[in-house]
Amino acid sequence: MTVYRTYGRCLILLTAFLTVGSQQKKPDEKEFICPEGAGNGNFADPATCRRFYQCVDGYPYLNRCPSGLYFDDINKLCTFKNEARCGPISTTPAPITEPPADLAKKCDTSACVLPYCFCSRDGTHIPGDLNPEDTPQIIMMTFDGAVNLNNFDHYQRVFTQDRKNSNGCPIRGTFFVSHEYSNYNMIQQLAHAGHEIATETISLQQGLQDKGYEEWVGEMIGMREILRQFANISKSDIVGMRAPYLKPGRNTQYEVLEDFGYIYDSSVGIPPLKVPIWPYTLDYKIPHECRSGTCPSRSFPGVWEVPLNAHYVETYEGGHCPYLDQCVLHNHDPDEVFEWLREDFNRYYLQNRAPYMMPFHTNWFQIKELERGLHKFLDWTETL
Numbered sequence: 072m073t074v075y076r077t078y079g080r081c082l083i084l085l086t087a088f089l090t091v092g093s094q095q096k097k098p099d100e101k102e103f104i105c106p107e108g109a110g111n112g113n114f115a116d117p118a119t120c121r122r123f124y125q126c127v128d129g130y131p132y133l134n135r136c137p138s139g140l141y142f143d144d145i146n147k148l149c150t151f152k153n154e155a156r157c158g159p160i161s162t163t164p165a166p167i168t169e170p171p172a173d174l175a176k177k178c179d180t181s182a183c184v185l186p187y188c189f190c191s192r193d194g195t196h197i198p199g200d201l202n203p204e205d206t207p208q209i210i211m212m213t214f215d216g217a218v219n220l221n222n223f224d225h226y227q228r229v230f231t232q233d234r235k236n237s238n239g240c241p242i243r244g245t246f247f248v249s250h251e252y253s254n255y256n257m258i259q260q261l262a263h264a265g266h267e268i269a270t271e272t273i274s275l276q277q278g279l280q281d282k283g284y285e286e287w288v289g290e291m292i293g294m295r296e297i298l299r300q301f302a303n304i305s306k307s308d309i310v311g312m313r314a315p316y317l318k319p320g321r322n323t324q325y326e327v328l329e330d331f332g333y334i335y336d337s338s339v340g341i342p343p344l345k346v347p348i349w350p351y352t353l354d355y356k357i358p359h360e361c362r363s364g365t366c367p368s369r370s371f372p373g374v375w376e377v378p379l380n381a382h383y384v385e386t387y388e389g390g391h392c393p394y395l396d397q398c399v400l401h402n403h404d405p406d407e408v409f410e411w412l413r414e415d416f417n418r419y420y421l422q423n424r425a426p427y428m429m430p431f432h433t434n435w436f437q438i439k440e441l442e443r444g445l446h447k448f449l450d451w452t453e454t455l
């Protein structure tokens with residue numbers, strides 16, 4: 072991380088140095104500071120529309136838009152000059168809320184027994200104390216948001232007939248679906264093909280983490296109801312949820328999850344760790360730092376959390392990210408993308424074999440190099 076940060080800072084200093092003759096700059100304007108409380112994401116570089124900062128856990132990583140493109144501070148992406156709204160554009164900061172007292176107890180392995188309960192002191196232990204060599208390496212591919220013409224064919228190409236698990240079954244993914252722009256005919260096809268359909272929310276509204284029980288029921292259970300109506304997916308087949316923007320709704324969301332018969336949540340992001348965390352039940356205290364700050368504080372016995380470990384490589388090239396498309400790899404060619412994924416994956420495969428979750432938004436599949444890199448990676452995993 073240090074290497075990358077220093078590199079970023081050098082670039083800024085260099086720019087400041089070059090413009091020193093024409094422009095008076097206060098020294099404290101030189102270094103970009105990630106806006107507090109705004110969370111992770113991309114932010115306009117005040118100096119130029121050609122660049123932006125990726126803020127990850129408060130650290131700014133300087134990035135450049137691909138050649139010819141400019142940073143749009145409303146949609147937070149690089150686009151054509153005539154469409155880009157140059158920033159910084161001010162936004163209203165999120166309200167500061169008191170974190171509730173921590174009510175869950177520390178993991179007690181003598182009382183916590185599979186299959187209903189699983190925990191370990193630091194979250195990295197293998198269930199059943201298996202040796203890593205005897206532990207199957209699970210890869211989970213998840214796709215968030217709407218399913219429609221923009222991504223359906225790309226998703227289909229990931230799940231080809233010849234990609235199989237070691238037991239001969241075809242590989243399948245999980246789709247955390249949101250309503251807007253979704254094509255339910257396509258979702259029904261995915262469900263029919265054996266993919267897991269799970270719920271994100273109807274509207275992907277911001278700030279849901281601070282809303283009440285009724286709002287969570289409306290958004291989550293409402294989404295499940297829509298899937299039943301329009302994609303003929305039975306209620307009992309929808310057992311997983313993911314909060315929009317990985318902002319879990321504190322205890323409220325988990326009360327809804329419990330009350331409406333869900334089995335697991337997958338919204339909790341983890342900072343970069345040397346050894347990845349295994350999924351756990353929420354009987355006990357969460358065994359890692361809660362990156363969003365809105366994790367549940369009390370115990371929810373038997374409810375599974377499938378957390379999102381941070382993706383990164385040793386050099387921190389590309390930054391670190393919960394969703395793979397949020398790491399900055401768009402300047403890479405397919406071989407480099409493959410190598411990056413392989414190094415990230417090996418941290419699991421060569422250590423504790425925690426399930427390797429690959430969370431995607433549709434964005435990943437709009438860049439050919441990233442898509443090809445993923446295909447290379449998937450083909451490689453079949454040779455293991």
Ligand SMILES: *[C@@H]1O[C@H](CO)[C@@H](O)[C@H](O)[C@H]1NC(C)=O
Pocket residue numbers: 303305
């Ligand atoms: C809906 O699903 C059920 C089985 O889950 C099936 O029997 C029924 O034919 C389906 N309806 C439609 C309209 O596809």
